[in-house]
Amino acid sequence: MSVEERRSPVPPSDRRALIAIDLGAESCRVSLLRWHGEQPVIELVHRASNAPIENGDALEWDIARIEREIDTGLRRAAALATEGVRSIAVDGWAVDYARLDADGHLLANPRCYRDPRNVAAQAAVHLLLPPDRLREITGLQLLSINTLYQLYADQLAGFSHARWLNLPEYILYRLGARQIAEYTNATHTQLLHQRTRDWSPEIFDRLGLDRSSAATIVPPGARVGTLAPPLGDLPSLRGAELIAPACHDTASAVAGIPAHGDDWAYISSGTWSLVGTVLHSPIDTPEAREKNYTNLGAVGGRICFHRNVNGMWLIRQSIDEWRSRGREWTVAELIAAAETLPAPTALIDVDEPELLLPGNIPARINAQLTRRGLAPLDESPDNAPAFASLIFHSLAARYAQVLADISRIATRTFTRLFIVGGGSRNTFLNRLTAAATGLQVICGAPESSTIGNFAVQLASLEEGADPRTGVTAEATASWAALLQ
Structure with missing residues (x-):
């Protein structure tokens, strides 16, 4: 069914492939977009099941396994894309994060949002910052899974000053990107001020959280680095740009709507x-x-x-x-x-x-x-x-x-x-x-988050991204229409 008329984007002159990585709590996918003449063709090249693992009383993600599966998917995509890969972007579920030491190395497996510690942490947070005020600042539902409560649980355990990156941004970092917090994902942390669209000093200060542990916020479509070796040494992947799409998979799915x-x-x-x-x-x-x-x-x-x-x-x-x-x-x-x-x-x-x-x-x-x-x-x-x-x-x-x-x-x-x-x-x-x-x-599309991921990449590469707001919704929707 048609949507109102808009200028259809012209397929890019640079016909190298694009890669979308979708992290899911039940499965992780790597998809490849290639151009067959004027037509874009999207192919799922690798899918791997995913589930949290128990470690004592903690519920964690096996991040090493997730990284291995992504590596497998990228190598399969590289073998298919003999024309070369222009860019790679990662979206995924929100709220969970990886902690890094001062040298940027992973400190421990990321906790899962279903970890039982979050309920107690939420109650403790609300004693310091009333729920009504927290809702007023962030505009979010007060869900115990939100990053804020998980970070406070870390603090209660004496583990609070290390840098944290939400998982899609962590995977981008592991691929060679700088450390960032993408806007759509940052909103789901319950740490962002809904009006300023930046980290809320009041929340960090009232809860004693370390503001320097949070990365700089970037908008969807920001170019955040180049694929690093050893994957970056593969001929098809050499020079591939890393792009922050709408890293929150729901925002990516909405971006896939034409x-x-x-x-x-x-x-x-x-x-x-x-x-x-x-x-x-x-x-x-x-x-x-x-x-x-x-x-x-x-x-x-x-x-x-x-x-x-x-x-x-x-x-x-x-x-x-x-x-x-x-x-x-x-x-x-x-x-x-x-x-x-x-x-x-x-x-x-x-x-x-x-x-x-x-x-x-x-x-x-x-x-x-x-x-x-x-x-x-x-x-x-x-x-x-x-x-x-x-x-x-x-x-x-x-x-x-x-x-x-x-x-x-x-x-x-x-x-x-x-x-x-x-x-x-x-x-x-x-x-x-x-x-x-x-x-x-x-x-x-059933896999609308993949469509949205690719649409943001194309909008960024072909039309640019504003430093504050990123790619436009109009450009993204037009590219999404071409990709349906």
């Missing part, structure tokens, strides 16, 4: 759904706080204003339950079967706290229905399509409710809804969402 104007919203759909829009400045009204909306950095100095909604988590947890009872369902089978059923007569609250936890989701759905005086569903695995239908209809209704809230809070009228991420393949849920919202639903 949309201009202010009449569109997005759902980054996967295990969880991020439902929001892109603003020119943060919104932190009492209603936005009450309803848990957050303001995260976006390309072009803009803001991703969104909130978390449940997603395919409900289906995946249910599939696990049915498997334990002897029936194997795939997501595709459930979607196909659910489409044949009549619409449910009642819906569930998909964001009820009990439905956000691992476990027997069908039983919890029935418990919710029973509490509301509604008839429960047959929990036998053969009745799984009825649960799937209820979940999909309820998700669509929740999306519509959240989008109506955003439209009112942001005083915007939406006509288009872009759905990106793995959930964009769920055509049944997409149709239900279109019906519930009344919006034109446009299905974007």
Whole structure:
């Protein structure tokens, strides 16, 4: 489906390849963009599973393994890109970080955001800096996973003055970049002032955190170095520039949406759904706080204003339950079967706290229905399509409710809804969402973060990046359109 007319970018005269590295909490990917005539072709050249590891009472990332997999991916890309590689960029999940000694060497494995120490650290932080004030400064949801609480946990453990880099920036540094903090990723640390877009002296001072341990903030599209040896000695990789894209993978996924104007919203759909829009400045009204909306950095100095909604988590947890009872369902089978059923007569609250936890989701759905005086569903695995239908209809209704809230809070009228991420393949849920919202639903790329990563690279290389705001949102969207 078309977006409003904009000048299409001309394919660059420099037809060397580009590489995007996407770090995920479940998998890490290396993708290669090459030019076949006037057409860009994106190929996934390496994917490796990823998961945290237990080390005593700590939950950590095996960063050495992640680096080895990236090395493998880059070598495979180099073997394919005989024309040479022009640039490399890294995006990934936010909040987690690596600590470095004075010589720039890794001190220990990075902790995982699910590490149990964070909850106690959050409570300790709020004794020193009230939650309302913290929200006022940063415009963010106060999530225990945020970097701020992890850094304070380090401080409580007597480990607080070493330089820290969020993981995408750490990988860039390991490849040869200078030490930086990219803006979109920095916003998710809960250490950035939402108005000045720089580190908040008040937060650092009130909590006794070392300001010098934080790197200099750069915008999306900043050129931050050249690939170092030994990878930089490979003929195809020699001279490859290192670029900071939107290092936060959600911001990168939004950058992969080929949309201009202010009449569109997005759902980054996967295990969880991020439902929001892109603003020119943060919104932190009492209603936005009450309803848990957050303001995260976006390309072009803009803001991703969104909130978390449940997603395919409900289906995946249910599939696990049915498997334990002897029936194997795939997501595709459930979607196909659910489409044949009549619409449910009642819906569930998909964001009820009990439905956000691992476990027997069908039983919890029935418990919710029973509490509301509604008839429960047959929990036998053969009745799984009825649960799937209820979940999909309820998700669509929740999306519509959240989008109506955003439209009112942001005083915007939406006509288009872009759905990106793995959930964009769920055509049944997409149709239900279109019906519930009344919006034109446009299905974007399942790997939209890769598209956004490449789009920022191309915008930076071909059109330049402002030292403060980086590449423009307009240029990035135009390149994203070419890459779909």
